[in-house]
Amino acid sequence: MQLCNANLNQLPTGVQRPNFERSQVQPGIVHLGVGAFHRAHQAVMTDAVLASGDLRWGIIGAGLMTASTRDALLPQDGLYTLLERSAESEQLRVVGAIIDLLGGAADLAQVLAHMAAPSTRIVSLTVTEKGYYLDVASGQLLLNNPMVAADLANPTQPKTILGLIVQALRLRRTAGVPPFTVLSCDNLPNNGKTAKTAVLAFAAKIDSELAAWIMREVRFPCTMVDRITPATTDADRAYVNSQLGMTDAWPIVTEGFVQWVIEDDFNQDRPDWTLGGAVFSNEIEAWEAMKLRCLNGAHSTLAYLGQLTGRETVADAMQLPLISNLLSDLWAEVLEVLHAPTGVDPADYVEQLKQRFRNPALKHRTLQIAMDGSQKLPQRLLATLRERLTRGLPSPALTTAIAGWMHFAVKTAHTPGSVLNDPLSSEILLQAKSSLEPKEIVHGLLSIQKIFGTDLAQHEEFTAELLAAFSQLAQNPEVATAPQVSL
Ligand code: CS2
Numbered sequence: 001m002q003l004c005n006a007n008l009n010q011l012p013t014g015v016q017r018p019n020f021e022r023s024q025v026q027p028g029i030v031h032l033g034v035g036a037f038h039r040a041h042q043a044v045m046t047d048a049v050l051a052s053g054d055l056r057w058g059i060i061g062a063g064l065m066t067a068s069t070r071d072a073l074l075p076q077d078g079l080y081t082l083l084e085r086s087a088e089s090e091q092l093r094v095v096g097a098i099i100d101l102l103g104g105a106a107d108l109a110q111v112l113a114h115m116a117a118p119s120t121r122i123v124s125l126t127v128t129e130k131g132y133y134l135d136v137a138s139g140q141l142l143l144n145n146p147m148v149a150a151d152l153a154n155p156t157q158p159k160t161i162l163g164l165i166v167q168a169l170r171l172r173r174t175a176g177v178p179p180f181t182v183l184s185c186d187n188l189p190n191n192g193k194t195a196k197t198a199v200l201a202f203a204a205k206i207d208s209e210l211a212a213w214i215m216r217e218v219r220f221p222c223t224m225v226d227r228i229t230p231a232t233t234d235a236d237r238a239y240v241n242s243q244l245g246m247t248d249a250w251p252i253v254t255e256g257f258v259q260w261v262i263e264d265d266f267n268q269d270r271p272d273w274t275l276g277g278a279v280f281s282n283e284i285e286a287w288e289a290m291k292l293r294c295l296n297g298a299h300s301t302l303a304y305l306g307q308l309t310g311r312e313t314v315a316d317a318m319q320l321p322l323i324s325n326l327l328s329d330l331w332a333e334v335l336e337v338l339h340a341p342t343g344v345d346p347a348d349y350v351e352q353l354k355q356r357f358r359n360p361a362l363k364h365r366t367l368q369i370a371m372d373g374s375q376k377l378p379q380r381l382l383a384t385l386r387e388r389l390t391r392g393l394p395s396p397a398l399t400t401a402i403a404g405w406m407h408f409a410v411k412t413a414h415t416p417g418s419v420l421n422d423p424l425s426s427e428i429l430l431q432a433k434s435s436l437e438p439k440e441i442v443h444g445l446l447s448i449q450k451i452f453g454t455d456l457a458q459h460e461e462f463t464a465e466l467l468a469a470f471s472q473l474a475q476n477p478e479v480a481t482a483p484q485v486s487l
Contacts (some may be wrong), residue, residue, distance in 0.1 A: 013246075032123065066103060081093070108157070228356060238249060322476070389459060406442060410482045
């Protein structure tokens with residue numbers, strides 16, 4: 001038996017399920033990047049809106065790169081199971097907010113048609129940092145990226161989110177249809193503004209009038225998104241299916257905690273996501289900075305150090321004093337220069353993070369978090385580091401975290417069969433392999449301007465501290481760095 005509309009009433013009693021008439025749900029949102037995070041976060045909040053009786057916000061989920069989610073969920077009428085796991089308890093629920101799915105190159109024309117349709121009032125995004133095609137250090141559009149160049153050359157048949165958004169907005173403008181709101185749900189600082197920068201830079205290359213119209217008319221609210229959601233494993237799948245008594249091809253496992261803070265700046269009407277626990281706020285920058293620097297900054301640190309100490313999961317890595325102590329120091333460095341949102345005690349926030357990271361029921365792999373470091377380091381670690389350098393404050397923990405990333409890159413470069421999962425992998429591996437001398441490796445990696453800009457490599461005190469931290473990690477018996485590196 002397979003999970004689908006017809007079988008919903010066969011689910012065991014403890015499993016929550018959509019209590020609204022799914023056939024009556026109207027499409028209102030097109031979501032690009034219908035991965036695990038979206039399905040544990042925005043889709044669940046939207047499910048609560050639909051459950052309240054406002055059926056105007058069904059989600060059409062699109063995968064741009066692959067059709068895997070579409071292929072798994074379409075036979076299930078878009079239904080999937082969410083397993084929420086805390087250290088003490090778990091809850092299964094079936095989510096019904098996704099009413100249609102598209103995926104892969106063959107569906108792109110349909111994705112565009114849905115985005116252009118008047119019923120779509122929101123286009124939301126979880127496409128990861130690299131999906132915006134911006135140089136993270138300079139914020140400039142990557143015009144030479146082959147995907148961007150292809151869309152610029154052929155704007156009516158777009159394949160990137162930028163091409164799709166601009167072409168859909170062009171079609172709407174021509175047809176006299178009001179624009180949709182672009183709602184970024186990615187882990188980027190000022191994610192709405194970042195999306196706007198990328199879209200405008202792209203549009204300006206095609207049609208300056210259209211770009212001016214987008215600038216005037218389209219809203220790009222910023223959001224802070226948070227829910228730790230590891231990639232689904234076969235063991236998760238087997239467990240969920242045994243609990244359901246039926247087959248779900250792609251369930252999602254997540255933590256109990258969920259947070260969504262949204263800037264209330266939408267073109268047209270919007271769902272009342274507060275029904276699902278979201279908060280509307282005009283202090284998004286502070287929320288985003290706190291989350292990116294405290295949670296994601298610590299996550300990346302833990303991921304690289306975890307990889308170097310043979311710790312497969314976040315919870316395992318938290319057991320190692322070397323790592324938990326480093327995180328405590330890192331949080332102290334972050335909090336010293338952080339502007340927290342009004343009414344939030346950042347020390348409480350960090351205490352809660354420790355509990356979340358220690359959640360043994362969540363097998364969140366350090367290797368998963370370690371991917372795309374070039375896209376993550378700037379906002380997670382370097383932003384705090386720069387603030388501290390400006391104030392003349394020392395940052396030994398942040399510096400060790402960056403040295404950890406460097407060792408991870410060097411070790412990957414020297415391990416046969418290992419792949420560095422990062423859009424800048426060729427540049428990083430080139431530097432990582434260019435020498436066996438710590439000094440040259442550190443300087444080589446620090447010279448990658450797309451990650452570090454130009455200021456850090458010129459900061460003598462910082463580069464000396466980074467080199468010392470790099471050498472210290474290599475000498476630490478608990479840390480297995482590449483043996484090739486000479487000390
Ligand atoms: C993680 C995030 O993979 C990563 O880089 O740091 O996905 C993290 O789990 C989420 O931002 C939590 O909200």
